Amino acid sequence: MPIVQEKVAYQILFGFEKNYRWFCRITSGAKQRFEQAQWQATHSAVKERISIYEQSLADTVSELYALINPRQQDSEFWHAVKVHFAQQLNQHPQYELAETFYNSVIGRLFKHSKIDENIMFVLPSRCYISGQDKQKIVNSFDTSGTVGSMMQAILSMYRFNIDFKDKATDLSNLDQALRERLNKAQLASVHTVEILKPVFYRGKAAYLIGRICMPNETLPFVIALLVNEQKQLQVDALLTSNKDLSAIFGFARSYFMAETLYPAEIVAFLQELMPNKKNFELYMSIGHYKHGKTVFYRNFLQHLEHSDDQFTVAPGVKGLVMAVFHLPSYGVVFKIIKDEFPESKRVTREQVKECYRLVKMSDRVGRMADTHEYVNFRLPRNRIEPALLQELQDVASLNIQVNDHEVIIKHLYIERKMTPLNIFLQTETDESKIHNAIADLGLCIKQISAANIFPGDMLHKNFGVTRHGRVIFYDYDEICLMHQRTFRELPKSDDPFAIDTMSVSPEDVFPEQFEHFIVGKRHLKDLLKQLHPELMTAEYWIEAQKRAATGEVQHFTPYSEAQRFRHQP
Incomplete structure (x- = not known):
């Protein structure tokens, strides 16, 4: 008869595997949704896949309570459970995800009050050796013939239940594009082309992602596919630069649907192509955001051990809703909801949390930073500047707990660090660069609204600039769906106080006023008006609201318009 600890370990693994089957079932449906141009269903599947983890976790915890009273068991009991659980993971293809699920169960049982390697996988149980399952995730293509024959072999390997609009033109475009990117010597030296077996689906696009291997260099090799309005398949672009691949996997984009039983091997392959991307970012990009959070935390602990700078207030204008700080040597910012907001902020703490949940569930279209939520996040007190600790105690005392050695943050958001606009x-x-930033700011606002999100507070301090010069929105406490605002024209009157005398509700928005607060300096206001004049008109926003109401899903390519192949209408 198995001992109780074994039963508990088995029940947790059963809960994980049930969750992973559910995750894979949603992911595997991406191919059919893409072929049938079911874009609303695609959006619903994204939201469902994010939400199932919490449901699976709740089910598993409930089943454990049917076995034991978890909180009455001592540390030795849970250490034994961990040992049994680790033994069950021998040869398990998703052992790293299973360990994260185990940690989540322990966190739920003890309300995240125990961060203890003795009973949790604070560190991974083993070091993954990349390449051991490579043959299970990669297709290799013959490069001894012509470029055209190789492209033909690739499109024949990745089959879709949908006709190409013009396959011959697609093959010609791919052939010509590769010959333009590589000179004759490079083409002659190509010894391998490898493409991941899973197709990467997101929004209205599908991507074949691989690499071109030469003796002295390796280049990304990405074929982007779209379904046109006539529900025909066409190749939209060939991408061969690290910058383009990094943009496709950008932190402001929604998670991919990529079906695989070997996520660690997929991530290892991708990291070879994008060494500047962190391991946790790549796990998140393929939908394993919970495990991404675990890997981030491990990475963070390791960084703390090998650095000595102090946490300090983040640069930029202080927010009215969030207290924001950073570790200068690390690439994220930490955001805590303040205890109280000024009267100008008509939101509650729960409404702020709901705004962040809305962004998590939305298509971020490459314009809204992904955020990661933590509870009882621990920081070493001696690494926190006294001025920062005092500020946190002044504005967020309900959200922090301070002892001699640690500052425990009860609820925290973490985001990628950017330069405030x-x-x-x-x-x-x-x-x-200033001109490009203002132009991209206007595009950012337009694309967010096309994704059915009204940004609300559009002060330029709430936008960031990435190292590639892309403008990203990151302040979500006033966002809402487009239908939740009424866009109105300013009254036509000689009376400058006329707006104060008319009936105005909290949901009313006057776009003509945007020019006064999005950017500050006069020449920047004028530039924004010159580049995006429609943003300052109620007519534009009303039309955007109508388009959002139809439920039509917009698509914005993560690469430039100039890189797209031209197709005859």
């Missing part, structure tokens, strides 16, 4: 515009001296 207001600081970028103050410090940048290159006029062309």
Whole structure:
């Protein structure tokens, strides 16, 4: 008769495997949704896949309570459970995800009050050796013939239950594009082309992702596919630069649907192509955001051990809702909801949390930073600047607990660090970069609204600039769906106070006023009006609202328009 600890370990693994089957079932449906152009169903599947983890976790915890009273068991009991669980993971193809699920169960049982390697996998149980399952995730293609024959073999290997609009033109475009990217010597030296077996689906696109291997260099090899309005398949682009691949896997984009039983091997392959991407970012990009959080935490602990700088207030204008700080040597910012908000902020703490959940579930279209939520996040007190600790105690005392050695943050958001747009515009001296930032700011606002999100507070301090110069929105406390606002024209009157005398509800928005607060300096206001004049008109926003109401899913390519192949209408 198995001992109780074995039963508990088995029940947790059963819960994980049930969750993973559910995850894979949703993911495997991406191919059919893509073929049938079921874009609303695609969006619903994204939301469902994010939400199932919490449901599986709740089910598993409930089943454990049917076996034992978890909180009455001592540390030795849970250590034994961990040992049995680890033994069950020998040869398990998703052992790293299973360990994260186990940690989540322990966290739920003890309300995240125990971060203890003795009973949790704070560190992984083993070091994954990449390449051991490579043959299970990669297709290799013959490069001894012509470029055209190789492209034909690739499109024949990855089959879709949908006709190509013009396969011959697609093959010609691919052939020509590769010959333009590589010179004759490079083409002659190509010894291998490898493409991941899973197709990567997101939004209205599908991507074949691989690499071109030469003796002295390796280049990304990405074929982007779209379904046109006539429900025909066409190749949209061939991408061969690291910058393009990094943009496709950007932190402001929704998670991919990529069906695989070997996520660690997929991530290892991708990291070879994108060494600047962190391991946790790549897990998140393929939908394993919970495990991504675990890997982030491990990475963070390791960084703390090998650094000595202190946490300090993040640069930029202080927010009215969030207290934001950072570790200068690390690439994220930490955000805590303040205890109280000024009267100008008509939101509650729960509403702020709901806004962040809305973004998590939405298509972020490459314009809204992904955020990761933590509870009882621990920081070493001696690494926190006294001024920062005092500020946190002043504005967020309900959310922190301080002892002699640690500062425990009860609820925390973590985001990728960017240069706040207001600081970028103050410090940048290159006029062309300033022009591009203002142009991209307008596009950012338009694309967010096309994704059925009204950004709300559009002050330029709430936008960031990435290292590639892309403008990203990151302040979500006033966002809402487009239908939740009424866009109105300002009254036509000689009375400058007329707006104060008319009936105005909290949901009313006057776009003509945007020019006064999105950016500060006059020449920047004028540039924004010149590049995006429609943003300052109620008519534009009303039309955007109508389009959002139809439920039509928009598509924005993560690469430039110039990189797209031209197709005859």
